[in-house]
Each structure stands twice: as C-alpha cells, then as structure tokens.
Amino acid sequence: MTDTPTAHDDVARAYELDRRHVFHSWSAQAKLDPMVVTKAEGSWLWDGDGNRLLDFTSQLVFTNLGHQHPRIVRAIQEQAATLCTIAPSTVNSARSEAARLIASHTPDGLDRIFFTNGGADANEHAIRMARLHTGRQKVLSTYRSYHGGTQLAINVTGDPRRWANDTASTGTVHFFGPYLYRSAFSATTEAEECERALAHIDQVVALEGPSTIAAIVLESIPGTAGIMVPPPGYLRGVREICDRHGIMLVADEVMSGFGRSGRWFAVEHDEVVPDLLTFAKGVNSGYVPLGGVAISEPIYRTFAERPYPGGLTYSGHPLACAAAVATIEVMEEERVVEHAAALGEEVFGPGLEELAGRHDWIGEVRGTGVFWALELVADRKTREPLAPYGGSSPEMAAVLAACRAEGLLPFANFNRLHVVPPLTISAEEARTGLGMLDRALTRARSDA
Structure with missing residues (x-):
C-alpha cells in the first residue's frame, strides 16, 4: 500500500x-x-x-x-465542453460576442477588434498597422513606460528592461512624459507640467521629422513605470499634435483599461479617441491569455481590400473569449x-x-x-x-x-x-x- x-x-x-x-x-x-x-x-x-x-x-x-470568479470559471468550463479551440479564420460565437462587447465600451469609432494573445503582441500589431497605414517607420514613446517583452515592444518600452535588448534598429525614439514629482521641465504646477511636456514632444516631433513618424505610443496612464496620471489636457494635446502631422495615436490600455482607472478606459479621463487602442489583462481578468487592438475606421479601410500581413494561431481563442464575455457581463451587471x-x-x-x-x-x-x-x-x-x-x-x-x-x-x-x-x-x-x-x-x- x-x-x-x-x-x-x-x-x-x-x-x-x-x-x-x-x-x-x-x-x-x-x-x-x-x-x-x-x-x-x-x-x-x-x-x-x-x-x-x-x-x-x-x-x-x-x-x-x-x-x-465563479462566472468566469463557469464560462470557460461551458465553452470547453462545446468548442475548446478553432482556427482564427473561422467564426465562433465566443469571439464574435467578445468583439461586440469590447467595441461597445471602446471610444467612439473603434469598432473593429483584432485579437492577440496578450499586451505585447497587441502593441506589436498596433504599430505594424500604423506603419502600413501611414507608410512611415518611426515610433515615439516615453522613457518611463512599459509596452511588452517582444522585440519591437521592448524597444518601444522606456524603462531599464529595454537596455539589454536595445540594438537601436527598431525605429523607436523616446521622449519625456509628464511627471510633476520629478519634472524634466522644472515645472511647479500641473498646468506648467502639461504645457512644457507638450512643448517638448512637439519639439521632438519637429526635430525627428513629422513625415517620418508613424505613431506616438502612450500608456494612457503609465502603469509599471509609476502610475503617473497625466495632467488634464495632456492627452488632448498629444492628440492635436498627431492630427496636425498625420501621426497615429496608439493608446496602450493593457494595464489601465477595463475599469482599472475608474473608467472603462483611461483615455476617457481626457475625452480622447486614439487611432488604435491596445488591451489585454483586465479584458478577461487574465484567466486565459487574451489581448487585442481596437481599430479606427480609417485604419480598417486601409486593409479592407488589401490584406493585413499579420496573425496569430490562437487569435480570438474560444476559451479566452468566453472568459472575456463573462468578465464584461459581470462588470456591466455589478x-x-x-x-x-x-x-x-x-x-x-x-x-x-x-x-x-x-x-x-x-x-x-x-x-x-x-x-x-x-x-x-x-x-x-x-x-x-x-x-x-x-x-x-x-x-x-x-x-x-x-x-x-x-x-x-x-x-x-x-x-x-x-x-x-x-x-x-x-x-x-x-x-x-x-x-x-x-x-x-x-x-x-x-x-x-
């Protein structure tokens, strides 16, 4: 025995x-x-x-x-009993409903959802879409930021985890975001920090060449880098700079999205609509890996007749999407x-x-x-x-x-x-x- x-x-x-x-x-x-x-x-x-x-x-x-959470666990169990997995080129009800629910909460006009396995590849694909849409290569992001651990995402990242991976070959440029407590602009008030941070990024854009820049990628509220809530008007100011030069604004909501900031998405605090919005983590509470990109209509139209050259084996995985459906329904109802x-x-x-x-x-x-x-x-x-x-x-x-x-x-x-x-x-x-x-x-x- x-x-x-x-x-x-x-x-x-x-x-x-x-x-x-x-x-x-x-x-x-x-x-x-x-x-x-x-x-x-x-x-x-x-x-x-x-x-x-x-x-x-x-x-x-x-x-x-x-x-x-019992609702999410039950949703995964029920989906597994019906359809555990299927290729992304097919239609399944969990993916379709997850996309509908996500689009019902993203800012107006971001109605098309490209599913990924997590936040890093969501940012990779958002940048790829921005580059193909604009025909430009450069990407701007802040020093105090984290956008993922894949090759492009880690180079867009600003924090020290980038250093050992940065070969200066990915077309990324960094600038200072607003951070009043340790201001790079000698500001003493939120209003000064906002004004001077916007003047700084405007100058970086001018010196880098606006016609070379595909996207500015920002965490709507930087997360791992320090939860520095942008001063009122900052995101609106970046949106204006992007509009002036035909630059795509990518809002990284991987950490701040799905209620974390007290809004469905943190860009709502400044009433900004980005061109692309990336998400993961809270979309299904991380129960099964899932991320994605919410896409504006102009970028969608770029690929309406021209194939988008990208995809993932597990894009919109049924188990992950079933967990997302349950998560969002609980968030709405409760x-x-x-x-x-x-x-x-x-x-x-x-x-x-x-x-x-x-x-x-x-x-x-x-x-x-x-x-x-x-x-x-x-x-x-x-x-x-x-x-x-x-x-x-x-x-x-x-x-x-x-x-x-x-x-x-x-x-x-x-x-x-x-x-x-x-x-x-x-x-x-x-x-x-x-x-x-x-x-x-x-x-x-x-x-x-």
Whole structure:
C-alpha cells in the first residue's frame, strides 16, 4: 500500500520541479526563491506554507475581478465542453460576442477588434498597422513606460528592461512624459507640467521629422513605470499634435483599461479617441491569455481590400473569449467600474494620503480608481529615491518583507509600492490592506 502524498509533499515537489526545469522571466535564475501558491479566491491567495495573503497586486495587475470568479470559471468550463479551440479564420460565437462587447465600451469609432494573445503582441500589431497605414517607420514613446517583452515592444518600452535588448534598429525614439514629482521641465504646477511636456514632444516631433513618424505610443496612464496620471489636457494635446502631422495615436490600455482607472478606459479621463487602442489583462481578468487592438475606421479601410500581413494561431481563442464575455457581463451587471471609481475616491485616495501623513518615507501618493502608487524616498526634501532607478535597496527589501509578515502581497517597482488589488475588493478588505501597509512601513522604518 502506497502512502498518499500530503499537501506539504505536493508543495515541496512543485518547488523542486520549478527550480529544476522552469526558466523565469526578468530574473537571474540561480538567485530565485519563488513563492509557491496553492490556491486563490477573491482578493486572497495562499502560499506554500499555508499563509493567507491579501493580494494588493492583482498578480501583474490583471485579475481585475479577483481570483476564481465563479462566472468566469463557469464560462470557460461551458465553452470547453462545446468548442475548446478553432482556427482564427473561422467564426465562433465566443469571439464574435467578445468583439461586440469590447467595441461597445471602446471610444467612439473603434469598432473593429483584432485579437492577440496578450499586451505585447497587441502593441506589436498596433504599430505594424500604423506603419502600413501611414507608410512611415518611426515610433515615439516615453522613457518611463512599459509596452511588452517582444522585440519591437521592448524597444518601444522606456524603462531599464529595454537596455539589454536595445540594438537601436527598431525605429523607436523616446521622449519625456509628464511627471510633476520629478519634472524634466522644472515645472511647479500641473498646468506648467502639461504645457512644457507638450512643448517638448512637439519639439521632438519637429526635430525627428513629422513625415517620418508613424505613431506616438502612450500608456494612457503609465502603469509599471509609476502610475503617473497625466495632467488634464495632456492627452488632448498629444492628440492635436498627431492630427496636425498625420501621426497615429496608439493608446496602450493593457494595464489601465477595463475599469482599472475608474473608467472603462483611461483615455476617457481626457475625452480622447486614439487611432488604435491596445488591451489585454483586465479584458478577461487574465484567466486565459487574451489581448487585442481596437481599430479606427480609417485604419480598417486601409486593409479592407488589401490584406493585413499579420496573425496569430490562437487569435480570438474560444476559451479566452468566453472568459472575456463573462468578465464584461459581470462588470456591466455589478457596476464594477463605478465601484472602482468609488474605492479610489472614498478609500484609497484618502487612506493613502493618511499614510503619507504618518510615514516620512512616502514622498508622493498618486493614482485614480484602483490604480495607485506610493513613491518612497529617503529624504522628502531632496526626493532621493528609497531605491535607485532600475534597482532595489535594503530599505525596499525590508518594506516588502514587512508586508508579507503582515499578510499583504505587495507590488513593488524600484522605489515604489503600487496599490493595485482586484477591482472587486470590498471597501472593508481595502481598509484592511491599508492597515497592513501602515504597520509594515512602521516596522520597516524602525528596522532601518
């Protein structure tokens, strides 16, 4: 008679096999000690030691409806029982309905949906469409940005993950976006930052040659780079520059879209309609990989009679699209976007400002909806970051360890903590998480 493996045996085996066979992204492999996750539900997950953790990360900011949402799980199960997969050249009801629902929420005129497997390839295809539509090659994007890990997307990216991959061969040019706390333009107000940031991009366009530029690619609200909400009028100003020169505006809504900012899409905050809008993550809460490009009518017409030279084997995969249909229906019926907006106004905004009043490591609080960042500094007067750009520090490590000890799973990038739980988190759970964060900062500060 053989013994039945225990839960501890399963955890140990999963960890051992991971370290033997799994090659992890963005990591020095030999230095890794990854967390084992055994289950998750709602806004919580459990690690291999049985600890229950409040997920303030939404993983990589994609479980917008939380973990194991029964409507999404059931939709995937029912689709699998009917049609697991089919080639993208055919029609299936899950893909058609997902496209209809997505188009019902994108800005006016973005009614055609090209499905991809995720956000990076969505940005790749959006740029390809812009280049073919305009007959131009150059693409402009900001330094503080992230647009994906594929060859073109990583070069459009501005953050340090680009450096090792950048061979200066992809026709990409970077500029400074608005970021008042660390202004590149010596601005002291949001209005000044907006005006000077627009003057800067206008000058970059002029010096690069407007007739050479296919697209300006912007995260509507930069996500991994720091959740810097653009000042009012900035996106409208970029739209005007694009219109003046026949440049396509690509709005990267991979992280900010589908309710994260308290609107269906973050471009709505500035009442802007891009030429192309990319999405992924929240479209189906990441339950099955899915991304896409919402396409304006002029760009659609470019390929109405001329083949679009691109596609993916799993484009519009039925399981992924069924999950998207369920996700969007839940968001509509349960008013998830309105809930996210209320959480930002009533819980996260005030609660994080209270934390800033108690912790001198917090240099700035910024965000909207369920999309917030704490910029941690060693000195508020000099604004010296608590960790260097592109790196970490013992102080940041202490903050993260203290969060885990409190039962909070944190999202950190360089010297920032991002507060990005599921949009469905309750106000009570959100306040519980802020209490955990408060105690963690106190503990880390006393240990420093």
